Amino acid sequence: MPAPVPTSPHAGQTPSQEILSVRHVSRGFDKTQGELLVLDDVDLSLQSGEIVGLLGRSGSGKSTLLRIVCGLIQPTSGEVMYQGQRVQGPAPGIAMVFQNFALFPWLTVLENVEVGLEAQRVPAAERRARALSAIDLIGLDGFENAYPREMSGGMRQRVGFARALVVNPTLLLMDEPFSALDVLTAETLRTDLLDLWTQARMPIQSVLIVTHNIEEAVLMCDRILVLSSNPGRVVAEIKVPFARPRNRLDPAFRDLVD
Numbered sequence: 349m350p351a352p353v354p355t356s357p358h359a360g361q362t363p364s365q366e367i368l369s370v371r372h373v374s375r376g377f378d379k380t381q382g383e384l385l386v387l388d389d390v391d392l393s394l395q396s397g398e399i400v401g402l403l404g405r406s407g408s409g410k411s412t413l414l415r416i417v418c419g420l421i422q423p424t425s426g427e428v429m430y431q432g433q434r435v436q437g438p439a440p441g442i443a444m445v446f447q448n449f450a451l452f453p454w455l456t457v458l459e460n461v462e463v464g465l466e467a468q469r470v471p472a473a474e475r476r477a478r479a480l481s482a483i484d485l486i487g488l489d490g491f492e493n494a495y496p497r498e499m500s501g502g503m504r505q506r507v508g509f510a511r512a513l514v515v516n517p518t519l520l521l522m523d524e525p526f527s528a529l530d531v532l533t534a535e536t537l538r539t540d541l542l543d544l545w546t547q548a549r550m551p552i553q554s555v556l557i558v559t560h561n562i563e564e565a566v567l568m569c570d571r572i573l574v575l576s577s578n579p580g581r582v583v584a585e586i587k588v589p590f591a592r593p594r595n596r597l598d599p600a601f602r603d604l605v606d
């Protein structure tokens with residue numbers, strides 16, 4: 349597999365540039381009682397090198413916004429620009445990790461990860477090599493032939509990460525990736541992920557993570573956007589004034605999240 353090249357700006361090499369721009373995005377859904385406006389004129393932008401959190405209550409439209417960003421659904425109005433191109437369907441450089449893992453139970457770990465490459469017409473041998481490499485990177489070595497039902501939640505979500513990483517995305521979207529896991533498992537996975545990010549072992553340049561967990565947002569993100577409910581609007585932006593790695597036992601940090 350072509351090894352991810354450590355050119356990420358968080359390794360301090362390239363000047364920051366805009367990766368993603370969400371412009372005036374609104375989205376409604378038809379309900380029996382009329383149209384429900386879920387997102388109302390949402391603007392946001394991600395620079396390379398940033399991990400940005402999207403914090404909001406349940407039902408505020410966070411998942412809807414991520415689905416729009418990765419081209420799974422269209423906005424009612426407004427547009428999403430990814431590296432200068434308008435997103436109108438699934439974009440090759442954007443990958444997503446889901447809250448409930450979204451694995452195929454009848455496929456092995458290796459096959460589930462290869463699914464990530466299905467849309468890209470990668471030759472079989474290369475697909476296998478890249479999947480094995482992603483499995484190795486995320487710490488699932490030895491589980492290639494296991495089925496999801498044989499694995500813990502934390503391991504299943506690692507498969508979810510491997511399937512996202514196998515496409516060598518530059519933008520990683522995560523929809524409450526740790527919320528189905530117990531606290532310690534979530535912490536381990538988050539730390540492993542941040543280690544890969546810090547060491548620039550992935551080609552990912554920016555991360556947009558949805559969460560309703562303030563502590564998680566503060567632990568991971570450089571910047572946090574707060575989404576209101578009914579309708580969802582970006583109502584606040586918080587810059588996190590701590591360098592990584594952030595230790596949750598650091599008293600200064602504890603004051604902030606308590």
Ligand code: ADP
Nearest residue numbers: 377378386404405406407408409410411412413
């Ligand atoms: P969050 O991820 O912040 O919890 P969602 O984006 O999942 O919020 O949902 C926001 C609102 O949009 C909810 O009221 C939900 O019922 C509605 N919604 C989301 N997807 C659909 C859909 N496909 N059809 C109809 N309503 C939807």
Ligand code: MG
Nearest residue numbers: 410411412523
């Ligand atoms: Mg959601």
